[in-house]
Amino acid sequence: MNQPKQWTIPMEAAAPFVKCKRIPQLLKGVVEPSMSGLVPFKNTIRNRLMLLLLAATILPITTSMIISYNATKSSVTEESIAMNTRLLSLGKTNIVNYMNNINQKSLAVYNAMNVPRSLYYLLEHDMEDEVFPNDLTDVIRNRNLLKDHLYNIYQSVKEFHQVRLYVAKTNATYLLRNSDMKVGQTEQPPRDAGNTGKTSIEPTHLSHLYGLTFKTSQPEEPVFTLHRPIFRAPSDELLARLSIDVKLSVLQDLNRQLYDSAERLYIVDKSGRVVLASQDAKQEEVLEWFTKVRRAGTDSGYVDQKSSDFKGMIFYDRIQTDYMDWYLVKLSPYTHLYERAGSLARINAGVSIGFLAIAVLATLYVSLRITRPLQRLIGYVNKIETGHLNVNIDIQSSDEIGLLARRFRSMMQTINNLILKEYRLEIASKTNQLKALQAQVNPHFLYNAMQSIGTVALQHKDMQVYSLLTSLGKMMRYQMSTESAVVELAKEFDYVQAYLDLQKQRFDTGLEATLRIDQRTKGVFVPKMILQPIVENFFKHGFVPSEAEPARLLLVSELLEDGSLSIRIEDNGKGMTEAQLEAAVQALAAGDLPLTQGGAVAHIDEGGIGLRNVLSRLRLHFHPSSTLELYAAQPRGLGVLIHIPLEEGAVL
Numbered sequence: 285m286n287q288p289k290q291w292t293i294p295m296e297a298a299a300p301f302v303k304c305k306r307i308p309q310l311l312k313g314v315v316e317p318s319m320s321g322l323v324p325f326k327n328t329i330r331n332r333l334m335l336l337l338l339a340a341t342i343l344p345i346t347t348s349m350i351i352s353y354n355a356t357k358s359s360v361t362e363e364s365i366a367m368n369t370r371l372l373s374l375g376k377t378n379i380v381n382y383m384n385n386i387n388q389k390s391l392a393v394y395n396a397m398n399v400p401r402s403l404y405y406l407l408e409h410d411m412e413d414e415v416f417p418n419d420l421t422d423v424i425r426n427r428n429l430l431k432d433h434l435y436n437i438y439q440s441v442k443e444f445h446q447v448r449l450y451v452a453k454t455n456a457t458y459l460l461r462n463s464d465m466k467v468g469q470t471e472q473p474p475r476d477a478g479n480t481g482k483t484s485i486e487p488t489h490l491s492h493l494y495g496l497t498f499k500t501s502q503p504e505e506p507v508f509t510l511h512r513p514i515f516r517a518p519s520d521e522l523l524a525r526l527s528i529d530v531k532l533s534v535l536q537d538l539n540r541q542l543y544d545s546a547e548r549l550y551i552v553d554k555s556g557r558v559v560l561a562s563q564d565a566k567q568e569e570v571l572e573w574f575t576k577v578r579r580a581g582t583d584s585g586y587v588d589q590k591s592s593d594f595k596g597m598i599f600y601d602r603i604q605t606d607y608m609d610w611y612l613v614k615l616s617p618y619t620h621l622y623e624r625a626g627s628l629a630r631i632n633a634g635v636s637i638g639f640l641a642i643a644v645l646a647t648l649y650v651s652l653r654i655t656r657p658l659q660r661l662i663g664y665v666n667k668i669e670t671g672h673l674n675v676n677i678d679i680q681s682s683d684e685i686g687l688l689a690r691r692f693r694s695m696m697q698t699i700n701n702l703i704l705k706e707y708r709l710e711i712a713s714k715t716n717q718l719k720a721l722q723a724q725v726n727p728h729f730l731y732n733a734m735q736s737i738g739t740v741a742l743q744h745k746d747m748q749v750y751s752l753l754t755s756l757g758k759m760m761r762y763q764m765s766t767e768s769a770v771v772e773l774a775k776e777f778d779y780v781q782a783y784l785d786l787q788k789q790r791f792d793t794g795l796e797a798t799l800r801i802d803q804r805t806k807g808v809f810v811p812k813m814i815l816q817p818i819v820e821n822f823f824k825h826g827f828v829p830s831e832a833e834p835a836r837l838l839l840v841s842e843l844l845e846d847g848s849l850s851i852r853i854e855d856n857g858k859g860m861t862e863a864q865l866e867a868a869v870q871a872l873a874a875g876d877l878p879l880t881q882g883g884a885v886a887h888i889d890e891g892g893i894g895l896r897n898v899l900s901r902l903r904l905h906f907h908p909s910s911t912l913e914l915y916a917a918q919p920r921g922l923g924v925l926i927h928i929p930l931e932e933g934a935v936l
Contacts (some may be wrong), residue, residue: 330932333655337647345636345643352631357622364597365586372584372601372612375542379551379603379612382538383510387483387607389440390512390526392433403433407523410453427467434460437526443534445507448494448527459496466496483512483607486804487557491529506532508559510607535560539612546620554609571591577611589615597621616932657685664689752789755782770905771843773849774806780815780839787823796834802842808849808930811901815839817894818853818924826857826922849928856921860914865922869914872896895924902928 310638402660405411411426424699430449438447438460446461459466486509493502507529535551543549551560556574558567573589580587583602589595596617603610657679676683679689738757762779777799784797819837827835833856840852850900860868872895895912902910910928917923 334648337650338644340593341643342640342645345640349629349636350634352632356628360622368586368599368614368616369584369601371542372599372614375459375539375600376603376612378538379610380605381607382534383485383605386441386510386528386530387605389437390483390510390528391512392437392440393512393526396546401429403430404514406430406433407451407514421780430458431460431465434465435463437528441530443531445491445505445529445531447529450494450525450527457494457496459494461502464498466493466498468496481513483510485510485553485559485608485610487553487559488532494527501914508535509531532560537675543614544620546617548615550611550613550615551603552611552613554611558862561609573598573615574611574613577613654685654905657681660688662684663806682820748789752786755785758782759786769812770809771812772806773810773851774801776810776812776815777801777806777839777841779813780819783816783819784837791829791835794829794831794834795837797837798839800838800840804843805841807851808928809906810903810928811898814898814902814926815851815853817898822855822857826855826859829859833866847930849926849930851922851926851928853926854917854921854923856917856919859916859920859922862916865892865916872899872912872914879918898926902926907931 293596311918393403397404399405406426406429434447434449438444449458455469457468488506488508490504491507510528510530512526513522514525514526515521539549549562550558550570552558552570556571558570572591573594576587576589577600584600586597586599589598594615594617596615599614599616601612603612660679679686738750738753741753759779759782762775781799788795788797822837836856838854842850844850899912907929913925915923915925
């Protein structure tokens with residue numbers, strides 16, 4: 285390590301060291317007296333660092349576990365919602381397709397309506413088997429023909445359990461099961477005989493014989509029934525009703541892949557009656573959650589259910605056709621939905637606890653290693669407090685603490701330089717104050733000098749010199765005035781007029797300047813110095829001396845019908861090419877005009893205010909929608925159009 289160096293404060297810095305109050309405060313902050321002794325154990329950096337590192341280790345890991353579990357749970361929920369929505373949509377499609385097929389088979393009654401041997405023809409002409417026939421041959425033939433028709437319907441779908449045809453006029457019932465057909469009459473018409481409405485689906489029930497009896501006992505089986513009324517076309521007279529009992533097992537087979545053993549699947553009609561249930565459930569329980577599904581107000585989706593019987597999510601999809609209004613419902617308990625999330629959380633917790641133990645041990649080691657050199661450093665700071673700036677800080681580590689030790693010496697040099705800097709700044713401040721006083725004296729001297737010259741000009745009756753001095757005095761007073769950043773437009777035109785008077789003296793008849801000021805615009809307040817930079821650019825870059833034609837400059841102000849202020853400045857100078865003008869317009873719109881455009885007004889002088897500054901001050905001090913446009917004057921030259929929207933009451 286380098287030999288310690290003795291730092292001293294130079295005598296010339298002693299006075300400002302006493303006067304600058306900020307420097308002693310800085311030194312006091314560097315060498316705090318509270319560091320002179322040992323701090324209490326509970327307030328040591330070691331303890332705080334250990335607590336901080338432990339908190340920084342335990343809290344993130346614990347938070348990560350919680351966030352991970354919640355994120356997994358949320359992800360599983362979203363995935364489950366999407367999957368169950370797809371499954372129910374697929375199940376709905378399968379059911380609709382199958383039920384449409386059954387419905388289509390029932391329409392076979394209307395096939396070949398005008399053919400004498402068709403089923404509809406037999407019903408329409410009362411040719412079905414009668415109770416007391418006159419001709420046994422026709423009776424047998426018609427009965428066999430009717431049986432063939434019903435058998436064709438029965439055989440069209442293998443899941444059909446039986447087919448019944450009820451003839452309204454004769455109160456006769458034809459029931460076909462397997463290959464047997466039973467014909468008979470009942471004292472009372474069947475319960476569905478008076479239902480002359482549309483085709484409908486009767487929910488799940490045990491099959492029955494519709495009031496008839498078979499010689500052999502017929503086993504009962506759960507079925508659902510499609511009832512189709514048969515009308516005399518084109519009237520609404522009921523001829524018969526066709527009922528097709530379908531085995532319930534077909535719905536079980538269609539929806540077997542939609543749920544697993546932990547879930548429940550139901551098909552419920554719009555009134556809450558169960559069509560299909562994967563497991564037995566009380567009607568009251570079904571109505572409890574089905575009422576919540578109906579209140580959801582959508583044809584598909586999911587609702588949360590938390591009751592004593594079920595806690596989980598209920599997914600549903602409505603199956604609605606002309607003859608059927610069912611709900612396909614799936615109940616998934618929370619324990620099943622979040623089973624995978626819980627498994628992942630347990631794995632994550634085990635891994636996190638292992639890493640947490642390693643992190644705690646590493647934290648204790650690191651905190652002890654870091655705080656040991658800090659305690660040594662406290663001793664060196666105590667010596668510095670006593671005024672020994674040549675302390676040999678013997679800390680050899682290459683980490684931040686070692687860097688801190690090496691920076692102590694340079695810190696003292698920085699403090700010494702800061703004292704000298706404050707001293708120099710104080711001297712510079714006094715110098716600036718003196719210059720400010722001089723700047724206040726100079727304008728008064730110049731005004732008095734011009735008045736004296738003007739008096740001499742009047743004494744010699746030289747009105748031209750007096751007029752020029754007057755114009756120059758107006759310009760100086762206006763330009764050096766700092767009372768306000770905005771002025772009346774009339775004062776802006778007075779300033780430009782004084783500037784043009786001086787230019788006319790220079791160019792004589794080679795310059796014609798015209799000012800057309802709308803009297804209503806004189807009282808409008810505008811930012812100071814917005815016209816002179818534009819006019820000055822004409823003389824810098826657009827003025828073309830010519831004996832054949834004088835240079836012309838036109839300034840016009842007017843108040844438009846919409847209440848806005850318009851200021852137009854045109855010249856007959858060099859102008860700009862079409863490409864230059866287009867580039868200047870685009871650059872002005874982008875707020876980045878180049879320094880040289882080769883044209884008169886579009887040129888931005890490096891030392892002047894320029895068009896960009898004029899436009900920015902208009903928008904800053906007046907109205908954000910103010911515009912400044914460049915255009916080609918006719919027959920040649922360039923023009924600038926300033927448009928300023930005025931607020932109500934802006935015109936005096």
